[in-house]
Amino acid sequence: MIRIQTDVQNRKLTNGFMLTRVGVTDVKKPVRVTRGGRTTTLFCSIDVFVDLPSTQKGSHLSRNLEAINEAVSRSNKEEVAGIEVIAAEICRTLRDKHEYSTYAEVHMIADYFMERPGPSGKITLEPFKIMAKATSRNSDGLKKMIGVQAIGMTACPCAMETVRELYKGSVVFDDDLPVITHNQRNVATVMIEVPEELDVEANDLLDVVEASFSSPTFELLKRADEAKVVLNAHQNPKFVEDVVRAVLTRLLEKYTDLPDDVVVTVRSESEESIHKHNAFAERVTTLGDLRK
Incomplete structure (x- = not known):
């Protein structure tokens, strides 16, 4: 088994700049939400970010995927009321995993369908989008x-x-x-x-x-x-x-x-x-x- 000791992301910078958001975008995941006794699977696109201090070379992007996977896995085992709840959980986990961060941000968007009566009263299945956002800032x-x-x-x-x-x-x-x-x-x-x-x-x-x-x-x-x-x-x-x-x-x-x-x-x-x-x-x- 190969053991990798080098952590390039943690290398210290002496003349760097703080970055407002570093992360991953367009991560695709199915999540289950249960509301009013009804469970629905939503196929979400997820963006997650944290800030990066001026003294650190890079952000640990794999931790972002870990945070997403943990929240999605929990939603598929337990009842979760909405994607905004999942976004909030991911946001909290990001702050824990990126100990150097002072800010975290999560966006989720999913296609969503609802039955609607048309002008003549006939029921059709109409497409919409639902979105969630969560932010965590020290202040x-x-x-x-x-x-x-x-x-x-x-x-x-x-x-x-x-x-x-x-x-x-x-x-x-x-x-x-x-x-x-x-x-x-x-x-x-x-x-x-x-x-x-x-x-x-x-x-x-x-x-x-x-x-x-x-x-x-x-x-x-x-x-x-x-x-x-x-x-x-x-x-x-x-x-x-x-x-x-x-x-x-x-x-x-x-x-x-x-x-x-x-x-x-x-x-x-x-x-x-x-x-x-x-x-x-x-x-x-x-x-x-x-x-x-």
Whole structure:
């Protein structure tokens, strides 16, 4: 058996620089989460990082994989409530294994599927993404975040009103009916920081996001369903900014029991149909600031 004694990573530097994050990215692992009596296997992509002091040549990357494997193995043997719990456990283990670190960070993202009723009431299985993040800093302790990403549809209110003005006097139409406008595929993301002792349901966050589009979108639509989606979206035109504000409003209504210092990040990006660029809006804030 060959014994390797040299530890290049631990070599001391005299003129080095501290590095904010060193780690591994895109580690693929299946994890099991159990919530509400239901167990689901999620196929996750995991990124983990720690900081590196100026005096040390390299980080011990194998310890990152050990931390991931230990948490994933435990989740497959015991009931774990969510990927944010796994992210928090990995984060704690990283700090233990990298004794020189003052900071650790973990990201997890997984495809997620939920049954949704379409416009006609027919149930379809719709794809989403769920995300988790955990950080551990000497000054702040451990923090965890749970998030979701959904794809919906927005109808532009600006073009709609411009077309309405152009129609006036030349076309007879019902003022109660929307007129034509251009549409966007909107990708909306919500991340919410929760104390370790509290949980937020990803399903609830998805409900909040989908209700904030001009219309949800669906994998399977028959012709009558397509018409309903288009009509619903045009009856509820929204800017990318409107989506963010609608999500923020619903978060306040939904989470009245969460403390003021909980951080929320809401992001909305519309993939434009008549431009070659996208439209983007974001708010990073606390529930306390929103409540003011």
